[in-house]
Amino acid sequence: MNLKDCHNFGDFRKLAKKKLPSPIFHYIDGAADDEITYARNTSAFDDVDLVPNVLRGVENVDLSTTIFGKKLDLPFYLAPTALQRLFHYDGERAVGKAAKKFNTMFGVSALATVSVEEISAMIDTPKMFQFYFHKDRGLNDSCLERAKAAKFDVMALTVDTITGGNRERDLRTGFTSPPKLTLSSLFSFATKPMWGINYLTKGKFELPHLQDFVKEGTSTNSSIGSYFSTMLDQSMNWKDAEKLCSQWGGHFALKGIMSVEDAKKAVDIGCTGIMVSNHGGRQLDGSRSPFDQLAEIVDAVGDKLDVICEGGIHRGTHMLKALSLGAKACSGGRLYLYALAAAGQAGVERALNQYKTELQRDMKLMGCTKISDLNRSNLRFRG
Amino acid sequence: MSLSNCYNFDDFRKLAKKKLPAPIFHYIDGGADDEVTMNRNTDSFNECDLIPNILNSVGEPDLKTEVFGTKMDMPIFLSPTAMQSLYHPDGDKASARAAEKFGTIYSMSTMASFSIEEIANLSSGPKIFQLYIHKDQSITNDLIDRCKRANFNGMCITVDTIVAGNRERDHRTGFTTPPKFTLDSLMSFAMRPQWVFNYFTHKKFELANLKDKVDKGTNIAQSVMGYINEQYDPAMNWKDAEYCIKKWDGPIALKGVMSIDDAKRAIDIGCTAIMISNHGGRQLDGSRSPFDQVKAIRDAVGDKLEVILDGGVRRGTHVLKALAAGATACSFGKAFLFSLGAGGQQGVERLLQNMHDEIRRNMILMGCKSIKDLDESKIIYRR
Secondary structure, X not given: OOHHHOOOHHHHHHHHHHHOOHHHHHHHHOOOOOOHHHHHHHHHHHHEEEOXXXXXXXXXXXXXXXXXXXXXXXXXXXEEEOOHHHHOOOOHHXXXXXXXXXXXXXXXXXXXXXXXXXXXHHOXXXXXXXXXXXXXXXXXXXXXXXXXXXXXXXXXXXXXXOOOOOOHHHHHHOOOEOOOOOHHHHHHHHOOHHHHHHXXXXXXXXXXXXXXXXOEOOOEOEOHHHHHHHHEOOOOEHHHHHHHHHHHOOEEEEEEEOOHHHHHHHHHOOOOEEEEOOOOOOOOOOEOOHHHHHHHHHHHHOOOOEEEEEOOOOOHHHHHHHHHHXXXXXXXXXXXXXXXXXXXXHHHHHHHHHHHHHHHHHHHHHOOOEHHHOOHHHEEEOO | OOHHHOOOHHHHHHHHHHHOOHHHHHHXXXXXXXXXXXXXXXXXXXXXXXXXXXXXXXXXXXOOEEEXXXXXXXXXXXXXXXXXXXXXOOHXXXXXXXXXXXXXXXXXXXXXXXXXXXXXXXXXXOEEEEEOOEOOHHHHHHHHHHHHHOOOOEEEEEOOOOOOOOOHHHHHHOOOEOOXXXXXXXXXXXXXXXXXXXXXXXOOOOOOOOOOOOOOOOOOOEOHHHHHHHHEOOOOOHHHHHHHHHHHOOOEEEEEEOOHHHHHHHXXXXXXXXXXXXXXXXXXXXXXXXXXXXXXXXXXXXXOOEEEEEOOOOOHHHHHHHHHHOOOEEEEOHHHHHHHHHHHHHHHHHHHHHHHHHHHHHHHHHOOOEHHHOOHHHEEEOO
């Protein structure tokens, strides 16, 4: 199997599995507890059906949408994800360039393995910086100032990682960052020699946004769960978020909103967007899926800020369903991470191109020529 | 596989399967008829989603609650289960000590392998006694008097075993207590020499609370089902329950209530609590799951009863959902029996630690500071 055999999400996942040492693959592939929420994030889309309209003259389809004041050529973007150079040695460099090529937004994690300065020098298309609220206020200020200086367009504060999720696959594989070669994982690393060679020869693995402040995550082996639980400020509250929002002074989003009440509060503190997300099912298992919860949130705040549906998206039709319910855009992490692991920049580009082709095809089949044509009359819920 | 690899229900179950002779494993693992209700007990939690609130500066959540007039450090306790020394030679001693260590309730079955007095001497933690109403009223009276003298905190009367359930796995494996070594089961016992060794070198198997009253079940190979059918009073009615409640004159529950009418009637006869339970799906297959029924029962009884949800609970998030739907606390049998079979007291302690950590973590992720924050606003049923 190679890249040209990858036609959908499942194919990229398979190829990534072949290329990655198993602790790293399962770090991407796994979720919390029994992974019920993770599975529901995708299966939720199957409980609603699309109802197409015919004979509408659909030769030209415009997929562009505007979020956070930026026009994107696609109605979806690449959600910020941590540690990308573990998945492919080019990491954020590969993903950023692919995003630029398709003119969509690139989300950069606080736990990115390439710095905001380098990314900013590399791409001039829309960029989002994902922010974790650390106990160390100096670290917080530094992240904010650097992202501002690097002319990032959007700041997204993650609010659903107040403590680490119970990712049992990581417990079993012993996943840490940087990877620790234990006896149990050694075999898996040894059977993927290319990954190991690249990891050791293509530049030192580091977390440039954190390294001046902490040793965790850079020199010592630390699990993501323990990073969340020990370094992030668990007392974070609405006041802190409001302060950050005004300190940033630009487009500001909360990532990980699930309740209507919290969505309204996000409006009150000055957010211009929210990501309806459960962190890809990786935090609170049993929590509601973004798509299941989307309509209520759009009804409450959809006219006051940009509502983004994040999680579980594998297909163009999933995006059409979310957009029909009123999401301004969709986003996802696994959406492009398997493709990154499978083949770096070429992989991500192939994945983005497939989603784009699917969207164009399915818009035509739906009888729609622009994103704003999509509305709830396109949908029927089975229940 | 060892105890240190046990992170969840399935892990403990697997390890118990490895350690226990098949007839004994299947006695725990099996349910009635087609086991539809047994499976539904857990599956029903997956049709309800949690809605977290963010930015709540939760800090350290308070997991304490109170049932049977007893404070508990966590909102789940050990259900009464029969013949625990079949699963580990320490039996009830192991589970009582583990429960005490975690500040939660140990429940003793009428058919326990250690006596009321033995356990009372060994543990000063909270304890309740599970009472079967016998045909011979002097047995019932004696049990109640002894529990009073031994300072048990509460009592529950099991009302769903009026006749034995059809546990087909037990028919096939030839499960009896004490175990009968038939040709069929001999292989399975022979493969687990450690269990056999323990069984013959530890205290003789007996139903410690009954040995002076009945010779059945102690010295002849008789199945539990046979015991239930012979000794328990199928004519048991509300008057008999009321008699026991008056005689006990303390915190008391009916265990196995499923209908709203019966829950209301439990108030009338002086119960302080009910345990919504279908006996772990081991009695009436096709009966409703406790989680499917808990909200309706809570709505009907208001604050007049403590409502304990017993059945299907495997995860911290299951407990959170049960409490949000109206339960005062949860209890579990199967899950802790596997941990007992897997590792004795240490096994039960590991299970309780896992459960404590899951409840704590997920309370934080939910944005809940204490158990009373879990209300109906925190859950949405999918249909």
